[in-house]
Amino acid sequence: MxxxxxxxxxxxxxxxxxxxxxxxxxxxxxxxxIFLNVTSTSNxxxxxxxxxxxxxxxxxxxxxxxxxxxxxxxATPAFPEVYQTTDSExxxxxxxxxxxxxxxxxxxxxxxxxxVGTFQQYFLTVQNNGSGNIxxxxxxxxxxxxxxx
Amino acid sequence: MTVTINDYQYQEVAVGTGxxxxxxxxxxxxxxxxIFLQINSLNNRIELKATIGWEAVLxxxxxxxxxxxxxxxxTGAPAPxxxxxxxSVFLGTPQEAPWPALDFTTSFEHTETATQSLVGTFTQYALxxxxxxxxxxxxxxxxxxxxxxxx
Numbered sequence: 001m002x003x004x005x006x007x008x009x010x011x012x013x014x015x016x017x018x019x020x021x022x023x024x025x026x027x028x029x030x031x032x033x034i035f036l037n038v039t040s041t042s043n044x045x046x047x048x049x050x051x052x053x054x055x056x057x058x059x060x061x062x063x064x065x066x067x068x069x070x071x072x073x074x075a076t077p078a079f080p081e082v083y084q085t086t087d088s089e090x091x092x093x094x095x096x097x098x099x100x101x102x103x104x105x106x107x108x109x110x111x112x113x114x115x116v117g118t119f120q121q122y123f124l125t126v127q128n129n130g131s132g133n134i135x136x137x138x139x140x141x142x143x144x145x146x147x148x149x
Numbered sequence: 150m151t152v153t154i155n156d157y158q159y160q161e162v163a164v165g166t167g168x169x170x171x172x173x174x175x176x177x178x179x180x181x182x183x184i185f186l187q188i189n190s191l192n193n194r195i196e197l198k199a200t201i202g203w204e205a206v207l208x209x210x211x212x213x214x215x216x217x218x219x220x221x222x223x224t225g226a227p228a229p230x231x232x233x234x235x236x237s238v239f240l241g242t243p244q245e246a247p248w249p250a251l252d253f254t255t256s257f258e259h260t261e262t263a264t265q266s267l268v269g270t271f272t273q274y275a276l277x278x279x280x281x282x283x284x285x286x287x288x289x290x291x292x293x294x295x296x297x298x299x300x
């Protein structure tokens with residue numbers, strides 16, 4: 001039988017705190033982070049995130065691409081990237097309106113030995129990898145659960 | 150009332166690892182990954198979550214439509230489909246080509262109640278994808294499937 005060892009969450013609603021947040025092209029930007037208690041290598045670290053984002057109207061053609069990462073221990077490329085995925089939108093040559101896109105991701109990992117007995121920090125970051133500007137409009141939600149066996 | 154976790158399993162293949170990336174063409178259901186969950190009561194509630202990263206590029210008439218299925222008890226027909234959903238994108242017209250490849254992330258959830266025939270078994274849940282559009286798409290990853298059994 002499994003038990004929930006720890007649970008942590010962060011949520012930033014639209015138009016609160018730093019949102020909306022314009023992203024500089026090519027720069028990895030921290031959105032939020034959580035701490036999770038790791039008690040054993042048999043733990044399962046479950047991380048879920050939801051991010052609302054919007055490409056900006058500018059000179060066409062545009063190919064907005066947003067790469068999502070989860071890093072452990074720090075928010076910069078010096079720290080391990082434990083998850084990555086990319087979402088994008090076709091803008092075409094004549095689109096004059098922009099859509100808000102909601103991307104949801106799920107990640108699970110078994111913690112390495114050197115993290116046992118610590119509160120590990122998990123960071124959600126985004127990077128504008130396409131052409132054109134992207135704004136994170138929110139919500140930004142990061143949820144983590146440590147399941148123990 | 151206390152809810153307990155009876156079992157939890159996951160599989161995750163990161164971008165560019167394992168068999169990733171691979172292309173899929175219309176007409177074939179392809180196994181992505183699977184997990185086994187222990188079911189020990191008719192009162193069990195099973196929750197599954199999946200995330201798949203995929204890519205498509207405009208090349209002539211490209212209409213990527215990906216049909217994602219969760220099958221129970223096997224990785225292909227005739228194992229029953231307990232969940233299916235389709236995701237697709239508009240990539241533009243051939244006159245607008247060429248475009249760089251676009252990447253997409255599809256996430257979904259499924260829940261079900263245990264049935265008598267499942268009680269006392271480790272039941273396999275398989276995540277599959279079938280391209281039902283035109284031209285090809287690429288499964289780039291990540292491929293993620295996790296399952297939890299509540300009592």
